[in-house]
Amino acid sequence: xxxxxVLNPRQxxxxxxxxxxxxxxxxxxxGKTRVLTSRIAHLLxxxxxxxxxxxxxxxNKAARAMRERLDGMVAxxxxxxxxxxxxxxxxxxxxxxxxxxxxxxxxxxxxxDDSQRxxxxxxxxxxxxxxxxxxxxxxxxxxxxxxxxxxxxxxQQYEGPAAAPFIPIYSAYEAAKKRSGLVDFGDLLLYxxxxxESPEILDHYQRRFQHILVDEFQDxxxxxxxxxxxxARHGQIFVVGDDDxxxxxxxxxxxxxxxxxxxxxxxxxxVRLEQNYRSTAPILQAANxxxxxxxxxxxxxxxxxxxxxxxxxxxTAYNEVDEARYVVGRIQQWLGAGGxxxxxxxxxxxxxxxxxxxxxxVREGMPYRVYGGLRFFERAEIKDTLAYLRLTxxxxxxxxxERVVNVPARGIGAVSAERLRNLARARGLSLWQAAGELNQPxxxxxxxxxxxxxxxxxxxxxxxxxxxxxxxxxxxxxHGREGDRAEGRLENLDELINAxxxxxxxxxxxxxxGDLAPQPGNMLSEFLTHAALEAGDxxxxxxxxxxxxxxxxxxxxxxxxxxxLVGLEEGxxxxxxxxxxxxxxxxxxxxxxxxxxxxxxxxxxSHAESRRLHGSERMTLPxxxxxxxxxxxxxxxxxxxxxxxxxxxxxxxxxxxxFPLGSRLQHPVFGEGVVLDYAAGGRQGRIQVQFGSGSKWxxxxxxxxERLP
DNA sequence: AGTTCAGGGGTTGCT
DNA sequence: CCCCTGAACT
Numbered sequence: 001x002x003x004x005x006v007l008n009p010r011q012x013x014x015x016x017x018x019x020x021x022x023x024x025x026x027x028x029x030x031g032k033t034r035v036l037t038s039r040i041a042h043l044l045x046x047x048x049x050x051x052x053x054x055x056x057x058x059x060n061k062a063a064r065a066m067r068e069r070l071d072g073m074v075a076x077x078x079x080x081x082x083x084x085x086x087x088x089x090x091x092x093x094x095x096x097x098x099x100x101x102x103x104x105x106x107x108x109x110x111x112x113d114d115s116q117r118x119x120x121x122x123x124x125x126x127x128x129x130x131x132x133x134x135x136x137x138x139x140x141x142x143x144x145x146x147x148x149x150x151x152x153x154x155x156q157q158y159e160g161p162a163a164a165p166f167i168p169i170y171s172a173y174e175a176a177k178k179r180s181g182l183v184d185f186g187d188l189l190l191y192x193x194x195x196x197e198s199p200e201i202l203d204h205y206q207r208r209f210q211h212i213l214v215d216e217f218q219d220x221x222x223x224x225x226x227x228x229x230x231x232a233r234h235g236q237i238f239v240v241g242d243d244d245x246x247x248x249x250x251x252x253x254x255x256x257x258x259x260x261x262x263x264x265x266x267x268x269x270x271v272r273l274e275q276n277y278r279s280t281a282p283i284l285q286a287a288n289x290x291x292x293x294x295x296x297x298x299x300x301x302x303x304x305x306x307x308x309x310x311x312x313x314x315x316t317a318y319n320e321v322d323e324a325r326y327v328v329g330r331i332q333q334w335l336g337a338g339g340x341x342x343x344x345x346x347x348x349x350x351x352x353x354x355x356x357x358x359x360x361x362v363r364e365g366m367p368y369r370v371y372g373g374l375r376f377f378e379r380a381e382i383k384d385t386l387a388y389l390r391l392t393x394x395x396x397x398x399x400x401x402e403r404v405v406n407v408p409a410r411g412i413g414a415v416s417a418e419r420l421r422n423l424a425r426a427r428g429l430s431l432w433q434a435a436g437e438l439n440q441p442x443x444x445x446x447x448x449x450x451x452x453x454x455x456x457x458x459x460x461x462x463x464x465x466x467x468x469x470x471x472x473x474x475x476x477x478x479h480g481r482e483g484d485r486a487e488g489r490l491e492n493l494d495e496l497i498n499a500x501x502x503x504x505x506x507x508x509x510x511x512x513x514g515d516l517a518p519q520p521g522n523m524l525s526e527f528l529t530h531a532a533l534e535a536g537d538x539x540x541x542x543x544x545x546x547x548x549x550x551x552x553x554x555x556x557x558x559x560x561x562x563x564x565l566v567g568l569e570e571g572x573x574x575x576x577x578x579x580x581x582x583x584x585x586x587x588x589x590x591x592x593x594x595x596x597x598x599x600x601x602x603x604x605x606s607h608a609e610s611r612r613l614h615g616s617e618r619m620t621l622p623x624x625x626x627x628x629x630x631x632x633x634x635x636x637x638x639x640x641x642x643x644x645x646x647x648x649x650x651x652x653x654x655x656x657x658x659f660p661l662g663s664r665l666q667h668p669v670f671g672e673g674v675v676l677d678y679a680a681g682g683r684q685g686r687i688q689v690q691f692g693s694g695s696k697w698x699x700x701x702x703x704x705x706e707r708l709p
Numbered sequence: 710a711g712t713t714c715a716g717g718g719g720t721t722g723c724t
Numbered sequence: 725c726c727c728c729t730g731a732a733c734t
Contacts, residue, residue, distance in 0.1 A: 059723060087724040112724080130730095131717085185724050219723090251722070350720050352726085372722080409710065533724060553721045575720055591721080614719060615725035 007031075007038060014271040015039045017238070021265035023217075023258070024240040027302045028287070028597035029278030029559065032240050033062075036213055037069045039238055040081075043211050044074055051080035052210040056228075058219050060085055060534045062557070066215070082209070086224050087185055087533055090192035093205075094183070095522075100198060101191050104181040106394055106525050109532040113378060114399050115139050115173075115184045121402070122172045125425070128165070142170050146186030147221040147252030149193070180398045180430065189223045196230035210236055217241030217261070221252040235265055243298050244291050247553060247591045249583070259298065276302045276597075278559050280309025282633040283603050287596040290628045294586045302597070311635040314626065315606040319617075320353070320567075323608045324360035327564045330604060331366065331547055334562055341367060345548040345560035347595050349573035353566065354549050361547060371550035376536030381479045381489045382496055386531055388469045392454040393524055396430035405431075408478035411442045449473060462527055463501035470497070499536075503527050552595045563599035565592075568607040568623035592625045605629075659687055659700075664708035667698070672708065 007015060011031055014024045015038040026032035040053060057063045063084050070078060082089060091109065098105055110118065119142065120135035141163075145155050152171040155163055177183060183191065196202045212232045214220070217239040220228070228237065239261060246255040262268040276284055284302045291297070317323035331344045346357050351372050361368045376382065384407050387400035395401075405420075406412040420443070424434035435443045453472060457465040470476040470493055479489040504523060548560065552573075567573055573592070578584030596603060607622050626634075659665055659675045666672055673689040687698055698705070 085724060090724095109724090112722085134718095188724080247721080248723080250720090352719075355726090411710090413710080535724080551721060553723095572720095577720065612725070 007034070008275055010271060010273050010275065011035050011038070014273065015042050017269055017271070019236055021232075021235050021261070021268040022238045023261050023268050023270045024238070024273060025270065025298055025300055026240050026242055026273040027276060027300045028242065028245060028594070029276040030273035030302070031277055032215070032242075032273065033066060033069065035273065036215060036238075036240055037066055037073060039213060040070055040211075041073045044076065048211055049080070050076065050078050052208065053081050053213070054089070054209040054211070054231075055081070055083040055213040055215070056089060057083075057085055057215045060088070062215060063088070085533070086220075086227075087188050090188040090227075091529060091533060093192050093195060094188065097195055097201060100201060101194060103183070103191065106522075107181050107183055108390055108394065108397060108525070109188065109529050110177070110182050110184045110399065111378070111532045111535065112139075112185070113383070114182075114532075115143075117403075118176060118399055119169065119173055121421075122169055122176060125421070126169060126172070128169065133165070138166060138169060141166060142173060143184075143186055144252055145170070146184075146190060147223060149190065149223045149226065176398065180396055181394055182397065182399060186223075189221075189227065193223055193227045193230065196227070202230060205231055206233060210234070212237045214239040214241075218243050218246040218255045218258045219248050219253045220257045222254055222257075225254065225257040229264060232265075235267070237265065242300075244294075244300065244590055245556065245594050247556065247587060247594060249587055259296075272300055274300050274302055276304050278600050279304065279597060279603075280306065280601060282309045282311050283596060283599050285633050286312045286603065286629045287593050289630050290589060290596065290625055291593040293628050294589050296586075310602055311633050312629060313602070313604045313635045313637050315604065315637045316622075317606055317608040319608050319610045320356040320612060321360075323566060323606050324356040327357065327566065327604070327606065328360040328364050328366065330564070331562075332364065339562065341545045341547045343561040344564070345550065345555065345558070345562070345598065346564045346566060347550060347552050347555050347598065348566050349552060349575060349591075351551055353572075357549055357566075367544050367546035368549055369544070369546040371548070371554045376492070376495070376499075377531040378535050379489075379492055381475070381492055382531075384475055384479075385466065385469055385493065385496060386528060388450070388453060388473055388475070389465065389524060390528055391432075391450050392457060392465075392469075393528070395432040395450070398424075398431045401431040401435075404473075405435075405443075405446055408474045410445060412446065416440070416443065461501075462504040462523055463497055465524065466497045466500045500527060503530065552591050555598050556594050559598055559600055561599075561601045563595070563603050565595045565599075565603065565605045566607075567611075568605055568626050569611065569620040570623055571620065572611070572613075573623055574625070589625065592623075658707055659705065665689065666706040666708055668703055 008031075011034065014022070014035050024032070024035060026035065036055070040055060043053060044050065055063075055066065057066065067078070067083050070081075070083075082092075084092070094101065094103060094107070098107060116136055116139040119139040120130070123130060123133070123135055123138065145151075150158060152167050152174065155170065156167050177187070195205075209231060212228065214228065214237070218241040239258075241258045243255050243258055246253060246258075249255065262270065279287075279302075281304050284304055288301050315323070315326050317326060327346060331341070334344055335341065346354075348354065348357075354370050358368065358370065377386075384404055387397075387403040390397050390400040391404070402417070405417065420431055420434050420438065423429065423437060424431050427434070427437075429437070432447070435447055449472070453469060456472070457468050460468065476490070476493060479493060480486050504527075552565075571579070574585055574588035578588045605626065607620065607626065609620060610617055611620050612618075663675050664672060665675065667689070670689075675687050675689055687700060689698055
């Protein structure tokens with residue numbers, strides 16, 4: 001328990017709270033992981049059995065980190081302790097309780113890409129216009145409905161006629177999954193919640209999990225919270241979160257869950273962790289000042305006991321190339337002073353911004369790592385291989401069938417595939433069954449191949465199975481054929497064999513499996529689920545000391561000695577699409593707060609006066625967030641006197657136009673609109689306005705425009 | 710069947 | 725401008 005000595009009074013209070021509901025409002029860098037792990041250690045020390053504890057996180061990474069830390073704190077075996085993501089825990093419940101839910105024992109999990117493909121296929125069958133409704137967007141909508149716990153019927157009931165075209169798609173999507181024995185991410189949570197409808201099952205788990213702990217509580221969606229409320233009826237629930245770091249509303253997260261927690265659990269004790277151990281005082285002051293502009297906060301003010309610290313530095317760049325050049329120059333300075341590249345992070349609002357920085361870094365020959373992009377298990381060659389494995393486990397997995405029926409190419413084109421789908425639909429068969437009925441030579445080749453694979457690998461260990469699939473299907477050769485990416489694909493395939501071998505090896509030792517370790521016969525199935533639930537790290541080179549480039553969203557939870565928060569411009573950050581509604585703007589501001597609080601020693605913020613976006617050069621205005629930083633802690637690195645042409649003054653209270661960016665106005669012909677952009681400001685200038693009918697450039701002073709509140 | 714071309718669209722992304 | 729997608733082309 002050596003960690004206990006370093007707990008501050010508030011942390012200590014949280015860790016040692018008496019039994020009952022607890023809400024810990026943990027500011028950025030306030031030691032929330034330490035509090036969570038210490039709380040568990042405290043419970044164990046107080047006599048709780050590891051099997052009575054359930055600790056829930058959002059990411060596998062967070063779950064791993066917490067388990068590792070806990071392992072270092074307590075001597076006893078933690079096998080029986082359940083620690084994992086909402087989805088991982090739901091999955092384990094479903095494996096045990098599948099019968100009660102009418103799920104097949106060997107159900108498989110669709111990842112986001114699989115779901116999207118399935119939605120696309122269904123939309124095509126329904127002859128829906130993919131231009132008008134991109135399948136990706138439709139899959140997203142369905143996902144949001146599932147986050148709320150709405151099935152197709154409830155969508156019909158709750159949503160207006162605008163949702164009507166999607167309801168049949170949603171229903172067909174659900175039916176297709178059911179037919180193939182598949183569940184998507186939303187289903188994992190929904191089925192887990194449905195388990196609580198059985199009083200016996202609920203009672204069993206309520207008795208078992210005497211202590212529930214939840215990390216990042218502000219990120220829970222409606223279904224996750226309902227599940228927690230059901231399970232924690234005894235009130236032994238300890239949640240940690242930060243309403244100021246709620247940046248995932250667009251993904252279904254409901255910060256209201258945190259705001260209402262105290263009402264749902266009578267007698268909730270609230271502890272605020274406001275002492276920050278990460279950043280200097282000026283950084284915290286800046287972050288506090290920005291977030292103070294949001295309303296509806298539970299309210300926290302971060303502080304540090306450490307004296308000193310450098311002011312926030314602001315660089316005003318000419319354009320995005322200059323911005324990147326400057327940032328790389330500053331990194332070189334940092335390195336010259338003995339710093340490491342990996343201590344430097346460049347954080348941006350949207351991934352497209354990485355390009356200018358990558359170009360500048362390449363020019364200087366400076367290694368870097370870009371986060372985001374395809375993860376290991378999401379790569380095409382990996383998913384192809386897994387699809388064959390899935391078919392050997394379940395022939396009726398239509399999603400997998402469709403994926404690889406013609407990979408490698410074996411002359412089964414769009415026409416044959418269409419015929420198969422039609423037959424399957426007409427007769428209510430799986431694609432596999434339909435293929436059998438069709439009895440065509442080329443298709444039979446594929447069926448024989450899968451049967452052969454299944455027979456050959458029935459007794460093989462996991463690594464061998466993968467190996468056999470790769471050689472026997474010709475996938476290795478296929479992905480290794482010439483092309484500039486072949487080498488990388490082959491490396492990935494080898495890595496997959498490795499991953500399978502390791503998975504098999506760790507099988508018995510995996511502490512995450514706890515007391516629910518499945519039967520050896522299920523190893524393949526579990527491995528496939530593992531691949532869906534844990535997409536794996538991004539591409540390699542992780543070991544190299546490189547500058548870190550990532551979006552603000554990906555930076556949440558991380559910290560860096562030197563942070564560059566770039567592109568602070570109206571329309572970029574805050575993003576254009578959030579300017580119109582206050583909720584969206586508030587979330588952008590929280591994102592800014594998250595970004596600033598990543599910095600430990602030095603925070604450099606920047607904006608460009610002109611930026612090339614979507615092909616055209618645009619003049620930009622400094623982000624309102626910059627104006628929210630107190631002037632006395634902001635050091636402007638390029639005096640405005642040196643600015644080559646008149647720029648919008650950073651701190652000018654009023655623009656020269658009566659219609660600032662984002663303001664609403666009324667046009668006599670086009671109606672209501674929102675100001676998007678300017679050209680050559682002032683009263684003689686033009687403004688771009690988004691109307692319901694589209695966006696238009698208007699010359700000021702031609703027609704009477706009325707500003708709306 | 711694989712490659713090339715035109716068109717559209719462009720925020721964030723965990724499980 | 726750059727990337728992805730789908731259709732047309734060889």
